Amino acid sequence: MSDSVRPQGEVAPIQIHDMTIAYHKKPVLWDVDLDVPEGVLVGIIGPNGAGKSTMIKAVMDLIPKASGWVKIYDRPYDQMRSAIGYVPQRESVDWDFPVNALDVVLMGRYGHVGWVRRPSGEDRRLAAEALDKVGMSEYAHRQISQLSGGQQQRVFLARALAQDARIYMMDEPFAGVDAATERAIIDILIELRSQGKTILVVHHDLQTVTEYFDWVIMLNMRVVAAGPTREVFTDENLQKTYGGRLTVLSQAAQAMADHRRGN
Amino acid sequence: MLDNALRFLSLADANVRFVLLGSLLIGATGGMLGSFAVLRRRSLLGDALAHAALPGVALAYLATGSKALPVLLVGATLAGIVGVLAIQFITQFTRIKADSAIGIVLSVFFGIGIVLLTHIQRSGGGNQSGLDKFLFGQAASMVGDDLVVMTSLTAIIMLAVLAFYKEFKALIFDPGFLSALGFSARRVDALLMGLIVLTVMVGLQAVGVVLIAAMLITPAVAARFWSERLGTMVVVSTVFGGVAGAVGTFISSLAPRIPTGPVMVLVATFFFVVSAICAPRRGALARWRRHRQNAAREQRHHFLRAHVELSDKERRGIFASSSLAAELGWKASRVERLGRKLARQGYVRRSGGRWELTEKGFEEGVFIVKSHRLWEHYLYHRSILDADHVDRPADEVEHLLTPEIIAHLEQIVAEERGINPDQVVNIHGTLSHYRKGGRE
DSSP states (O other): OOGGSSSSSOOEEEEEEEEEEEETTTEEEEEEEEETTTTTTEEEEEESSSSSHHHHHHHSSSSSSEEEEEETTEHHHHHHHHEEEEEEOOOGGGSSSSBBBHHHHHHHTHHHHHHOOOOHHHHOOOOOHHHHTTOOOTTTTSBBGGSSSHHHHHHHHHHHHHHHHHHHHETTTTTOOOOOHHHHHHHHHHHHHHHTTTTEEEOOGGHHHHHHHHHSEEESSSSSEEEEEEHHHHHHHHHHHHHOOOOOOHHHHHHHHHHHHOO | OOHHHHEEEEEHHHHHHHHHHHHHHHHHHHHHHHHHHHHOOOOOHHHHHHHHHHHHHHHHHHHHHHOOOOHHHHHHHHHHHHHHHHHHHHHHHSOOOOOHHHHHHHHHHHHHHHHHHHHHHHHTTTTGGGGGGGHHHOOGGGHHHHHHHHHHHHHHHHHHHHHHHHHHHHHHHHHHHHHHHOOOOHHHHHHHHHHHHHHHHHHHHOOOOOHHHHHHHHHHHHHTTSSHHHHHHHHHHHHHHHHHHHHHHHHHHHSTOHHHHHHHHHHHHHHHHHHHOOOOTTTHHHHHHHHHHHHHHHHHHHHHHHHHHHHHHSSOEEEEEHHHHHTTTOOHHHHHHHHHHHTTTEEEEEEEEEEEHHHHHHHHHHHHHHHHHHHHHHHHHHHHOOHHHHOOOOOOOOOOOOHHHHHHHHHHHHHHOOHHHHHHHHHTHHHHHHHHHHHH
8 A cells, every 4th residue: 555655666657457449449559568667758659540649548547448457656547646647739728718827727736626616825826836837927817829839838738737746648748839848848847757757748759759758658559669768769669660661761751740730 | 668667767566676687697697607608619509408498398388287487497407408418319329410410409309399389279278378488488477486496596507607617617628637637527517518408497488498599608709808717708798698688678678569588689699799899809890900000010110121221222311202112112102101101100201302210210110120130130040039939920020029039139149140239230330321321
């Protein structure tokens, strides 16, 4: 019991056992078997439709699993929801919604606040702090449609930071952001890692994989390879992941094309 | 008519008080829940729900023989829920899309309702005719007992909205995130849908199944024009709805046979039209004014920049319209017109039939030229600047650069190109020359 809250990585933060996901009975992700160690920055890569988003959504129970189970620090996900922070894809919401940046970040506190109760002054302070951390303090009271794409992504990141979690799941946080925002985000991810947090990032830019991630999960409807980037991110595995005929360069081109399409 | 107005305003008549209170409640709850329904894109579903309630009213009467409002509303609610479930079933298990599914269910249920009403009308005893008021509503038929029902429902709805405001807000903005937080998005959604159902039921008798959706949609859409935050929108929408209810009741009291429900809807629509035109920022007039201002500023920038650039080339500071026109690629008459306008605004002055910049015009012109040249430097050397400063359409940029961005650009150009920012505009010795040549 006490094992599960011990900070040192004896118990894997995320254990995925034989997880298969199907849409309308057609499997889109097969037999995922993974233990992600604590305190690593993990890149999830793979071509379009490889099941990258599907995987993190399934871990968080946002879509049903056809089979298998997931444990968070050796406990069922249901008991550990508050241990996981989430950054969904930016396009998944309507940015014309009438809220300002601070309102959105405050939503990250709702899990701690619980049903019906109002966020406290402390929650507001933490939300403002998270917004400050991503360099968005001066935009706190801006309606969110008036923010640039990079700023919106920072707001989403701040909302996840406000969740104050031990594990973070991020669905393409670098999609369509400017270089400065990308740098700001990666700096924050590195800081989170140094605090012993585990971060899973769906990623598209193959060129930055070795620079950003110390662990990598290569997906193509199944786990092609998973492990420390240095060992796993090889030409051979890239070919298996992105299809035999492609060279690394054309894979990168494909990845960038996907990226532009916002997938 | 004046008599009627006075009688209404004195509120002496108990019936008037009932109708007024009822309409106020209907409008206010409609406006309140409408904000959530519209943002959740459920406004059409509300319409389908209302139409689907009609056969429920008829069946409840046929089953019990009672015309008491609670009985009929229970029937209406059940039928409405069946309708909504039917829509969900169709969209989930067939290839039919939501809009068609809503259309099918709405018309089928409404058709059944009309058939049943006609049947009741033809076959029943003497007291059957009251049911058709559910079609277009009859506010005047509200009596004390009905008010008790409506007030309780309204109280439940408003308390629930207060309690679950935070959950509704998160649900509508990002349901996936709400689930990830550990809330059941499906339960929150069901709760919201349930409140929308209750709201429709509150208004059914007075406004009718055909029009009640308008009291859900119109105040909310109008309120969105005035508000950038959900809380404000909900309050404004509630007020719009409530006022539409009250004013609608007042107008319909002025003469016999003006139906209250439709007038309420028309008043709400009036609010919508006024909002769409006059609202600051989002309204049509504000947009038009912004567009005009931007266009005017752009024209001014062209003129001033041409003047400064020309003085750089020709080493003097006073130019005829024809010279400026050649620089701009415009007709001289256009330069002439713009010059006269800018003279009125104090940017230029006439000097022997030609144009000279004033201090104000000179300052802005130099700023524009500087922005332009810095921007060219920047684009040319592809330095890194925060994208929230650059991701504007390129052709508009020179008009949008703020002093803050200019300072940033100056820094970049100085650091990376080793250019003294002052030289950016002074490259050809423009300014010193301008001051000497142009001012004397």
